[in-house]
Every structure is written in C-alpha cells, then in structure tokens.
Amino acid sequence: MGLRNIIVTMKVVPKIEELEFDPETKTIRRGAAGNEINPADKNALELALRIKDRYGGRVVVVSMGPPFWEPYLKLAIAMGADDAILVSDRALAGSDTLPTTLTLSKAIEKIGDYDIILCGEESSDGGTGQVPSGIAEWLGIPHVTFISDVMDVTDDNKAMVKRTIKGGHEIVEVTLPFLAAVELGCNTPRFPDFRRKRWAEREFQLTVWSAADLGLSPEEVGLKGSATTVVDLEEVKPPTRLKKKYTGSAEELADKLAELLKSIM
C-alpha cells in the first residue's frame, strides 16, 4: 500500500526579534527584519518527508502569501518536497483565520487525492494555532493537534499519532484522510541537498494560483471575508523596575544575592 498525497501547509514569517513597532503610526516596521520559513512548518515538512520514506506518497507544499515567498517554497523543494503551490492574490490581503482556512482548504481540494495534511502547530508571528483545525473543518476530515510523530499507518485506513498533552503524551487513533498540526521542535528538519537545491532554484517551476483559480469570490476573502477586525494597536510599555545593576567578583555577587534573597523572602 502506498499513501496518496501528503500535503504540507507553509508560511513565511518575519524573524520576530528583528521587528520594530512604531508607536507614532501604530504600525510594525517589517522592513528591517529578515524572513524565514515558519519554524513549526519546517518540522511539519520534515515529518511529511519521513512518512513518505516509510509509506510512499507525494509531498506537496501549499502556501498562501505574496510572490516574494517563492524562494522559500523552492527551499522546501530542495529539502525534498515533490511539488509546491503558492496561492497569491491581492484580494487575500488582510484575511483572518476564516478566509485563510477557506483559501487553504480550497487549494488542498484542488491538489486533491490526499491522505494526510500536516500544518505547523502555529506561526511564530503572533500565531495562535487556530488555522489547522479550521482547515480540517472546511475539508470535513478529522484532525489531531500538537502531534510530535506519526507512529504508524495501517492497512485499514487508520493512523496512530503521538499527541503532546499536559504533562505528557497520548496516542490517538485517527481515520484517514486526516489533518495534523505538528509541534514546533519535535524533529530536526533536514538540510537541503546541494544538487537538489541548485536544481530547485534554477529549474523548478512553482505553480501559482489566484483566488479566482480556486473559485473564491472577493467577498469571501481578505478583509471582507474576515469575521474579526483589529480596532486598535497598543504598545506594551515595560513595567517600571528598579534596574539596579551589580558587578564584581563571583564571590561578591553571590554575597549580595544571598543577602537580597534573605531580605525579600
């Protein structure tokens, strides 16, 4: 038995430590920040490639974002994905979870013929992990979140997945086709093969779909299709702290700290 398509959703995120907030204009200055594949999505891709190695199938990466994400999708190809699709359309800008999950589910349906869909558990740029289960609902398939591994896929169309829970983990039996959200850091994503990377950069043809290609009307997506709205942005001011600095030898510092702890406890 070989698996059918294993689809991985992927997002490109700014490196958060490089972002700046402008309190005057209440906007985020993304300009200075570098970008990367959302780290949890890389773990999802690695898991997809491992599943393919064991059970067969074709790994397809799908992403919804601007054209400049192309090199990151090619990086996924270099890591070993068989195909990559970018859904890109100005109409999608400003989408909250509802139109985002709708768009990704339409793209997944268009790719079709899938057994497993893997998402990163959440995106590092303010993600809240609501996208994976939302996609599963649009597709009408079961889902399991916060998984660290797919232990087995059996001939009776079921899989055993390892899910992280409070204080430990559990094994969940889930019926195929299913969607799973993959935990950040659960595996070590492979480095791209050098030759494959060169091939991906020079020859791989990325498929790009518009909203219309997915049969989506402008009313369903973007700000219009969203069910939440951001009414204000506030800067979080750091709390007032004493900011007393202590320097000296380790002996002196340990003395000071011991004294301090005794005085406040």
Next chain:
Amino acid sequence: MGEWRGIWVFIEQDDGVIEESSLEVLSRARELADMRGEEVTAVLLGESVSEEAAKLGRHGAHKVILVEDPILKYYTSDPYSKIMARLIEERKPDSLILSATRNGRDLAGRLAVKFRTGLIAHVVSLDYDDEGLLMGKVPGFGGNIMAVVKCVKGRPQMATVTPGIFDVKEFKGEAEIEKVDSGLDPEQVKTKVVDREIKELIDISKSEKVVIAGMGTGGRMELVNQLAELIGADIGVTRPLADMGLAPRDIQVGSTGVILKGSLAIVLGASGAPHFVSGIKDMGTVISINKDPEAPIYEYSDHYFVGDIFEILPLLLKKLKEG
C-alpha cells in the same frame, strides 16, 4: 441576531478532573454576564462528571449542560466538536468562550469555521463593546504590541483566553444542571485516545516563586534545580529550551506559554526576548543573572547581576545553606 443569547463557557476536563483555567474563564464570563443581564451556561463533556458539574455554580454558572459518555473521558477533537456543534445549533448562544489550552484551541478553531464566525484567539482581556460585540486584547509580535480585536461577523462570537489571566472567583447560588445525550455512535468516532502517559505537572501560573532557566544555562539544570529547591521555588524555562525539547512546553514562560503572577522571578541566563518578558511583567520582583552587562532583560529586572551563572550559583547555594 436576536435569537442568539447568553454566554457559554466550555469546561475542559481530563479523566474527571476539571481544568483550572476553565474556571477562570467561567468567573470572568459571569462578571460580563452580570453587566449585560445575561445568563452563563457551562458546558461540560466527560465520562462520569456529575459531581464536578454540581460545583460549577459556585464559580459563576447559572446553568450547566452536562453530556456524559465513556468516549468523552479524554478530549479528542471528533466527538467533542460534533457534540458542541450540535448543542450550539440547537440552542444558539451569543458567545462561546474557552480557555486557550491545547484542547481549547483545538476545539475553538474547528467550531469557528463550522459556524463561519469570528474567533479572537489567546486574549489577555475580555469585554463587550456598547453594541454587544465581543472584544479582546491579543498580544502580537512577541508581546511588544497589543491588538484590540472584535468579532464583527457570525454567531456565536468566540474567544480563547490565555490561562492565568483571570482569577477563579466564588459566586452565590447553585447552577441548574441539564443532562443531554451524547448521541454518539462509537463506530463513527474518527479520533480515539488509545494510550497515554502523563506525569504530574506543577502549574507554574500559580507559583509564588519561579526560577527561570534561559539559554545561558545551556539546558544544564542541576544548579537551577538546587536553587529552586533551596528557596522553595518552581522551575520555568524560556522558549528556546522548550523548542529544543529540554523541558516540557507546560513550563515555558512568556506570551506563547505561561504568564507568571507570583512575587519573585529569578531569571538565569535569559536575554529578554519580547515574547519572554511579557511572561514576567506581572511578577513582584525580578532578579536576573546574565553575563552580558547590557542584555535587554536588564530593562525588565529589579536587580541585575552581571556575571557567570556557573560561577555565582555554586557560591550562592553554599551561602544559602549556611543560613
């Protein structure tokens, strides 16, 4: 939207034990309901949880909808989301609020799409505006900024609440309990828990004193553990240590982990990334040790010791033991 009425709170349980943060959400929901002249309904799904259901009135529920079935002993997405969807369709609550635990987030994402409705995720405040729209503050971009988000479309309006934000409160009165059939056909259930392994975990969102290990510790926890034990503190970690699998995410401090509320944080070798410092901003006193005299964590510290934790800690432990 006239027929959609009342605030529902999803009460999470695991093997009969109620999740504390569900009670925090329930208490806040009751305060909001009192302001609006609405009723709060707690929805509890589990195997055999009647006794637990009876306690929910004390924490704010006017009514409890109780669904009992062996399949519901542990949370799994398929049966839980199907039952919740059916109840919402039949009874039409105006709002549904959940704790932003793993299971709460898992369920919320699915239900929000099912009802094509707005979901404000991981809020740190929760209110209604003058038009009755649910409104929450969501920390963004690592906690540097706060987005004020409203539900503008669909019912029920939904939100997930960061655990530890609200206090569990006591209210007078008993809740009216209504038992509802699960209607589940075990053959049709598509997600089942077949095995599990858990250890007892300390909920550090309630800890008075916490020693937090950052990357500067290199994940070597011996000295951290000793210090914590000596001063009666619990242990937390920064995100990179959890990402590397050196500690469970349940003790990760910060905007995507636990928000601490106690009296003392001792921060060891953490640089002070924005998503981390939002987890210690409510701590009474913050003491940091860091090699770097200018690390960002300085701005968030009351007492900042510039030095090597591996040199200072052994000496400190010795002094504390001597008394």
